[in-house]
Amino acid sequence: MEIAWSLVFFTVLSGCGGWLLAAIAIDEFAGITENTDFKAGIVGLVLLAVGGLASATHLAHPENIFAAFNHPTSGIFLEAVLIAIAGAFAVAYLVTYGRNQVARRVCIAIAALVGVALSFMAGNSYIMSSCSNWDTMLLPLAYLGTTMVPGVALYCALAKAFDGGKNIKAFSALLVASGAIAAITAILYVMHVGDVPGVAALGYGGAVVIGGVVPFALGVVMAAKPEIGVWAPAAACACGIVGAICIRVCMWMAFQPVESFFGLLS
Known part of the structure; x- marks a missing residue:
């Protein structure tokens, strides 16, 4: 089946943004960095x-995206709603930043939860009984897991750039966990x-090794050597993006309608 590249990039970018918001939310409550969260919030948005x-x-006529709002049970509708909610609360977080701690923490917590849910639901939208390779919960789990790496790694890179990154050992450990989950x-x-x-x-070479194992190793190095430069999390982010793209390409390559097994489709 032909690869829908616009949908590949949609799920990778939105998933990365969702997990970046999750990393910000963790820092808001843990208080690890000082100058990263606001800038990271802009990047996530x-x-x-x-x-x-x-x-x-992806649509032949992009303006038809509004027609999806007439079908609240469709995957497009749900994804649009989740993006809108996550984006709205991300904006609210930026507006309340430096003013009301309780309000901004509530806003970023909601934005993070919805953003992470979006990374899962973007894959869940493809589940269909007519295609055995898509008819599995392993698909949205792979979507969620593979975008966790670039989101967390991007936060680490921003923390290195704006805070020196010497106090982000907890996020280095989170990157290690992200690499393992992605793999x-x-x-x-x-x-x-x-x-x-x-x-x-x-799948094994791109999504598992490049998208999971390499970021896992870089996270271990970052945890052991906090003084390491921004290149390490930046490289982990790049590898995570490659891995996330690869697993989505695998999904499109694996499209095999059930009907084809009975000779109904060529």
Whole structure:
């Protein structure tokens, strides 16, 4: 099946933005950095916005995106609502930043929860009984797991750039966990797909190794050497984006309608 690149980039960018908001929320309550959260909030908001625009370009007539609002049970409707809610609370967080601590923490907590849910629901929208390789909860779990890495790594990179990053050992540990989760969720989905040509090489090499194992290793290095430069989390973020793209490409490559097994489709 032809790869819908606009949808690939939509789910990667919006998922990365959602997990970046989650990292900000963690820091808001843990108080680890001093000069990162506001700037990271702007970046997270931009990622959600660009991701949403990428989704609209999938349509032959992007203006028809508004027609989806007439179908509240559709995946497009739910994704649009989640982006709108996460974006609205991210804006509210930026507005209340430096003013009311309780208000801004509530806003970023809601934005984070919705943003993370979006990274899962973007994959859940593809589940359909007519395609066995898509009809599994392993698919949205892989979507969620593989966007966790670039979101957390991007926060670490911003913390290195704006705070020196010497006190982000907790986020280095979170990056290690993210790498492990990305690798595990990608492995499970690729194993589910089976022997579709090209999927194993792209899935294990791109999604598991580059998108999971490498960020895991970089997180370990960052935890052991807090003084390491911004290149480490930046590289982990880049690898995470590559891995997230790879698992989504695997999904499109694995499209095999059930009907084709009965010779109804060529």
